[in-house]
Amino acid sequence: MDCSSSLDISLNLNINAFDRSFPAKLPEEEVKVSTSAGVERKWLVKDKSASELREELNRVYSENKKIKETLETVCEKYYALHHHLEKLQSRKSPGIDHIEQPTKKRKQDPEDFLGFPNGKTENSSSNQDHHHQQYEQKNQLLSCKRPITDSFNKAKVSTVYFPADSSDTSLTVKDGFQWRKYGQKVTRDNPSPRAYFRCSFAPSCPVKKKVQRSAEDPSILVATYEGTHNHLGPNASEGDATSQGGSSTVTLDMVHSGQRLALEKNERGTMQEVLVQQMASSLTNDSNFTAALAAAITGRLMEQSRT
DNA sequence: CGGCTTTGACCTGCGC
DNA sequence: GCGCAGGTCAAAGCCG
DSSP states (O other): OOHHHHOOOOOOOOOTTSOTTHHHHGGGGOEEEOOSSSOOEEEOOOSOOHHHHHHHHHHHHHHHHHHHHHHHHHHHHHHHHHHHHHHHHHHHSTTSOSSOOSOOSSOOOGGGOOOOGGGOOTTTTSHHHHHHHHHHHHHHHHTTOOOOOSOOOSSOEEEEEEEOOTTOOOOOOOSSSOEEEEEEEEOTTOSSEEEEEEEOSSTTOOOEEEEEEOSSOTTEEEEEEESOOSSOOSSGGGOOHHHHOOTTOOOOHHHHHHHTGGGSSHHHHHHHHHHHHHHHHHHHTOHHHHHHHHHHHHHHHHHHHHO
């Protein structure tokens, strides 16, 4: 059963209520913002009175709140539905996991069971692990794999996601280290080839890297790092790419924070994480939402500059 | 010429 | 033991 195809959870959130003309109104109040230190903050408010602006900001905040609430509600409902579906399926096939196993042919790859005992990993503080956890959980559901329960591999493994042009066929990611490609292979579960790299920055560095385009989103390169660099990064301030994840990875914290409570239960958490991932994807592809988000961020910046 | 990529062959682990 | 699939090796070619 193809879980992904049977469930269309793309959100058709009605955010029209949000005045999408808001960004378009901004030129009227020419705003220059620089967030770096030594900031130049220049506000040229011409035609609008402060009260009008405040009113507009309040409206933006309330809309933002509404969107978040809607998201949470959708999550709750989706989870309830999915849970119900699971129950029905488990009744149909007693003794079998609610998620169909495609094959038991091979043991999970190290990067497939980073372990995450209690939802944590060796470098659990980094975003990439959180992303990887989400990604793996998503993969388990989308590819209908059994949830991973094996104890995690001893080798330090981490996964980093890099945005990439889907037309770009080179499997190279810029993480600051120097890599030597030693192999490429087409794997069964992904039409795009997987490239194998060794760290060539130091001769004895044991770190290996696998890079493969995401099967679900070709615009994402999935880099799996194994081992720990036994040398400093090319730039000392860069640190270890295997534990830092690079600056290119993206977190949609607004969505995550709204779901934290719902993640308390493990099973439920898995479902929620998947949902969050898919919703984030759905929302970021929605120009309406991105416009709304941009407006909300602008509003927040304006508020901060005022204080 | 040295370093890197490409790519087919080979090795290894796993399930049946 | 066999077949499959992922991982690695190494020769050949390319490039600066």
